[in-house]
Structure formats: structure tokens, C-alpha cells
Amino acid sequence: MMEVDFDCCSFFKAVADPNRVKIMMLLARRELSVSEICAHFKMKQPSISHHLGVLKNARIVESRKEGKEVFYRLNACCVSSCCSGFMKRFAGGGEGA
Secondary structure, three states, X not given: OOOOOOOHHHHHHHXXXXXXXXXXXXXXXXXXXXXXXXXXXXXXXXXXXHHHHHHHHOOOEEEEEEOOEEEEEEOHHHHHHHHHHHHHHHOOOOOOO
16 A cells, blocks of 8 residues: 655644634535535635635645535545554654654
8 A cells, every 4th residue: 555645744733723623524524615614614714715725735635626616525545644643653652752
């Protein structure tokens, strides 16, 4: 299996915000448009877009455009890689700690 290199520091900085974690939880269920994501928050669309931008820059989410709408989905490979790498390094007394 190919190992993909993700920036785990960017990952943990991105998930330090509770709003971004909530966005991730929504996207863990299914792909959503920006407007669908906005419906779950008491924030305006530019704030949601900012959070999505942080998540996208950390490679936690991926996007695709369909007409004028942008759809986001969780990049489960990034989440899995960063979390398992963190656990291997710090939870089991593994090498590199």
C-alpha cells in the first residue's frame, strides 16, 4: 500500500477549531455543497468558506465544482494517515517519540 505524505501539523492546527470539526463530521456522512453546510451553522457563508479553505489547504477536504455550486467531501485518507501516524508516534512508545 502506498504511503501518502500529509502535513500532520497543518492537520492538527485545522482541527483545533470546533467549527471545522463540525464541518468534518457533516462531511464524514456525505458530500455537501457550501450552502448545505451553511444550513448547519449560525455563520454567514464567507465564514464557512474560510473554514473550508483552511480544511482544504490542510488536505482534510476536497472539492469539486458543479455549475456555480462547490461541493466538499472529507479526505478520509488524510484523516486516517495523520491520526494513525500520531498514535504510532506517541501512544505506543513507538520510535520517533
